Amino acid sequence: MFDNGISRRTVLKGSLAAGALGLAGTPAFADPQWKKFAGTKLEVNLIKSPRGDVLEKYAKEFTDLTGIEVASEQIPEQQQRQKAVIELTSGKPSFDVVHLSYHVQKRQFEKAGWLADLTPFMKNPDLTAPDLTEADFSSAGLLYAKDQKGAMRSLPFSVDYWIVYWNKDLFEKKGLSYPTNFEEMVKAAEALTNPSDGTYGFVARGLRNANVPVWASFLLGYGGDFLDANGNLLTDKPEAIEGAKLYQRLLTKAAPPGVAGFNWSECQSAFLQGKVGMWLDGVGFAPPLEDPTRSRIVGKVGYGVMPTGPKAQASATFGDGIGVAAASTKKEAAYLYCQWAVSKLMGARLLQAGGGVPFRNSILNDKEVRAGVKMPAAWVEAVAGSAKVSRLGLPVVIPVTEFRDIIGTALTSTLSGGDPATELKKATEQFKPVLERSERS
Structure with a gap:
């Protein structure tokens, strides 16, 4: 699974370059379920940001884990939003996975029905690691990710408290x-x-x-x-x-x-x-x-x-998520990418590199993760404390x-x-x- 002990210890002690490989050089996440869609090629649309940098830096690990090839591009925020809307409106987007700014795009994406419902995927043990649960996301993250009917339309990625x-x-x-x-x-x-x-x-x-x-x-x-x-x-x-x-x-x-x-x-x-x-x-x-x-x-x-x-x-809260285009013909493979993007390992890297703050409480509350954060402990405490009182900062x-x-x-x-x-x-x-x-x- 994503939370393999060897890879986590390696990463959390600061050896980020060791990636997701175990000590013997085998994939630390080894599990047959991740190879189910091997040979698939995904197109990923990312916002140019430290979050996008982290995902692109470690994309080969995802391919090693799943056999799924990833072609991604980072586009400056304003242009990325425009491109995503134009392509999604056409009904034939060039991408399977899209990075979205919740505080700007949540209602627009939901009203248009542009994102796939991830709820059944999250409930499927063949697709989802047991540690990825709704309860692990902060309340604001769930408010952002769920539509009015309670369906998960994306996975909460990075938060700004x-x-x-x-x-x-x-x-x-x-x-x-x-x-x-x-x-x-x-x-x-x-x-x-x-x-x-x-x-x-x-x-x-x-x-x-x-x-x-x-x-x-x-x-x-x-x-x-x-x-x-x-x-x-x-x-x-x-x-x-x-x-x-x-x-x-x-x-x-x-x-x-x-x-x-x-x-x-x-x-x-x-x-x-x-x-x-x-x-x-x-x-x-x-x-x-x-x-x-x-x-x-x-x-x-x-x-x-x-x-x-x-x-x-x-704590007024803003953030971004990562979701699967409803028009994609590769939804399960795309979901695996989204799950990898918000995994504990990737979240720890994001936090420790100062590139963003994960929505997942288990990452923020992990002592080993905190030990690898360059910022003072009080900053991490403020982040974790804010997660408990997070509220959407815009309508x-x-x-x-x-x-x-x-x-x-x-x-x-x-x-x-x-x-x-x-x-x-x-x-x-x-x-x-x-x-x-x-x-x-």
Whole structure:
């Protein structure tokens, strides 16, 4: 199976180049079931990313294991999305396996019926290793992968949890501890802010569109959501407004000047200088913080799970998956590739290389896997803790970009004095017809 002891020990001790071969040079995953589709050739469509790099780097191992040949291409994200949609719409895609961005494409792919149902494959012991179970994926991963009827339309691959990066030195100088709730977070942010010496307590994205996940992180803590069970917008409800008020307060009272124009890169740059107490963003932005050539705060960074809101603790979650095209004539072989892609061995490699964070809890909770991670232990703890409180960070709708543009404009307006309730009500009314048109088409 995928979790062979020899290969795992080899990989987890850092010898990634040893691949999936045992000590005697035989395939570590040796099991007759994997050879069932030997001779098949798969076409795989990947997003150009560290995740795609890892899959391509070790593709020969999959071929050695299964006898299945793989031809894959990595395409930059925006172009890959366009190519996938055009080909899937045609009904004759050139690929059997497709890499998808859940937070952008989930609803579109499901509504169009472009992905095969993997549920029967997962229940088939001739196709699925016993350690691959639904229960091993984080709750957000399952929400992303399953359709409205509960069918698995893909396998959750790599996740981006939102965490709080915090400067331990600045906190210590003020006698502060890491905040456990929103109220403590606000107090800490304001206590750390001293514009006269260029120190600020909090930074997060203020730029239109990019800022929506920041607000979503607060919205979820207030017990809110984007849509109700009938698909009606909730973005002008009290919970959404309270989230916007908190967003406004932190970014106007405790953030650096010009934050309304900040995307993640500007936030990261500010935090790297050692003059910002907290930065709220995705876990994937951590490596430069521990790089002595880029960071003034190496060894001084804390990594925290999102503090608890008045109604809930929630880590806004984004991610990607890997699925089988419904039009493929090689679905079982394609499923084996997807299963290999999210296996414990490949997930450990992904995590240890800093290329992504697996959705599987068994990988994140494995002490041997953690021992091989280059990032500090606190980062891994924050990842594992976030998995337990993961919630989708954007609504599952087709016009996600329009949603981010419209709601993001409202949020940016609050930074120049706009009233959160007024701005969100206006934005909600503006987005309603966009959403209705997308569901009718």
